[in-house]
Amino acid sequence: MNNSFQKLLFLATFLACCTMANAQLPNEKFGKPSDLEWEFNGWGDAIDADAIILCKTMKVSYQLSDQVANNNQGYSDVNFDNLSDFGKNQIDDGNIIVNYEFKLRTKILKPEGAKHANIDITYFNADNDKTFFSDALDDMKIRVFTKNEKGKVVKRNIATNAFAKERINDNYMVMHVVVPDVQAGSIIEYQYNISSNRPTYIYDWVFQECIPTVHSKCDIEIPAFLRFNMNAPINKLIKSTVEVGHLAYDTNRPDMKRGKSCATNHYKVIGDYILPEGQALTHNQNSDAKNDAEEMKVANLTSQINMPNITRPAEMPEGHTHLKVK
Numbered sequence: 025m026n027n028s029f030q031k032l033l034f035l036a037t038f039l040a041c042c043t044m045a046n047a048q049l050p051n052e053k054f055g056k057p058s059d060l061e062w063e064f065n066g067w068g069d070a071i072d073a074d075a076i077i078l079c080k081t082m083k084v085s086y087q088l089s090d091q092v093a094n095n096n097q098g099y100s101d102v103n104f105d106n107l108s109d110f111g112k113n114q115i116d117d118g119n120i121i122v123n124y125e126f127k128l129r130t131k132i133l134k135p136e137g138a139k140h141a142n143i144d145i146t147y148f149n150a151d152n153d154k155t156f157f158s159d160a161l162d163d164m165k166i167r168v169f170t171k172n173e174k175g176k177v178v179k180r181n182i183a184t185n186a187f188a189k190e191r192i193n194d195n196y197m198v199m200h201v202v203v204p205d206v207q208a209g210s211i212i213e214y215q216y217n218i219s220s221n222r223p224t225y226i227y228d229w230v231f232q233e234c235i236p237t238v239h240s241k242c243d244i245e246i247p248a249f250l251r252f253n254m255n256a257p258i259n260k261l262i263k264s265t266v267e268v269g270h271l272a273y274d275t276n277r278p279d280m281k282r283g284k285s286c287a288t289n290h291y292k293v294i295g296d297y298i299l300p301e302g303q304a305l306t307h308n309q310n311s312d313a314k315n316d317a318e319e320m321k322v323a324n325l326t327s328q329i330n331m332p333n334i335t336r337p338a339e340m341p342e343g344h345t346h347l348k349v350k
Contacts, residue, residue: 050079050239050296054127057169057177057211065133069299070236074137077237077349078129078211082229084244087121088273088286120223120247126347128214130235132206140235141168141203141212142350146340148222149197157222157337161199164216168206180205195338218346222337223250224329231262231295231323233349240295242325245269248287251330257323262295264325293325 051058061078070076132138148159166182188200203212218227229242240262246252248268256264269290301323324345329336340346 051129052079052081052127052239052241054129054213054215055167057129057213061129061131061211062171064131064238066236067238067297070297073236074134075130075132075140075235077233077235077240078131079239079241080128080233080237080347081126081241082227082243083125084226084242084246085123085125086223086245086247086250086271086288087123088247088271089119120221122220122223122226124218124220124227126214126216126218128347128349130212130214130349132208132210132212135208137208137235138206138210140349141206141210143201143214144348144350145199145201145216146192146196146344146346146348147199147218148195148220148225148338148340149191150338151191151194159218159220159222161216161218165214166201166203167213168203169211169213170207171209192341192344196341196344198344224331224334225337225339226252226327227346228327228340229293229325230345230347231257231259231298231325232301234300235349236300237298238296240298242291242293244291244327245271245288246291247271248289252289253328253330254291255326255328256293257295257325259295259298259323261298262293262323264291264293266291295323298323 049058049060049064051061057078064076064078065071066073066076128143130140132141145161147161148157150158164184166184168180168182170178170180172178182203184201187202190198190200192198201214206212226244226246229240231237231240244254254266256262267290269288270285271288272285
């Protein structure tokens, strides 16, 4: 009886530890890697990888000005002060700002994986005077975490003012981010924002990089008067949901009502334990694995504005994404 009780107690303790570990992974809170992330070295076919992405997220939100609110108001809201604005379509006039928040955490597993500490960020930047559309990349923070010989975590901040920029074409730039002095066991965190005055364009979100990805999340909240066709990945490892939300307008004009808001379509697309393209096919040759590999080839979220009266801004060049791990 005593032996059975001990076995039962051990089992309960083991399950409790597993639950606690799962609570730490994925870890979407940046600034301090979790204990499990320090211990985690891959899974299944990803166990031999040089490096892994522990977490990557993109959050997209719209900032609506009072002018847009007046342009999309109902007849009951019209008065003499805003009558001249009523019914105008000014979606492309810079009255809507799209704010992107990007986060990426990568762990280097082997010395040869140090190259994966470098990333390329592709963003819109027009090289002409014919348009005022331009995306701004700012608030970049890069931190490298390592453990010293005593097991203490040491954090190092990387200066971001010396990274090289390269123009791809008349519309897009690439920021080449190079992180020095990275070793096996290091965890690197990247955070940056992009602000865009192109409300009818949303950057694609790619769930697969050239190394395995533990957790990838895309969170987009779009005003309902902007009608997008959202194409979610066809992959059993990636789940997508959409629900109705509400977004408050900026109330900085006296003719605006406080608390005015509009309905939104709130999309969440989450993928867990995603291998690079074709890796499942390399390690497993059965028919089910081949089908899984084929599904993995389309693991990206794309969007298309569904409003013929809106001129779509320049799209990203073929073969580029807003973020690419080297």
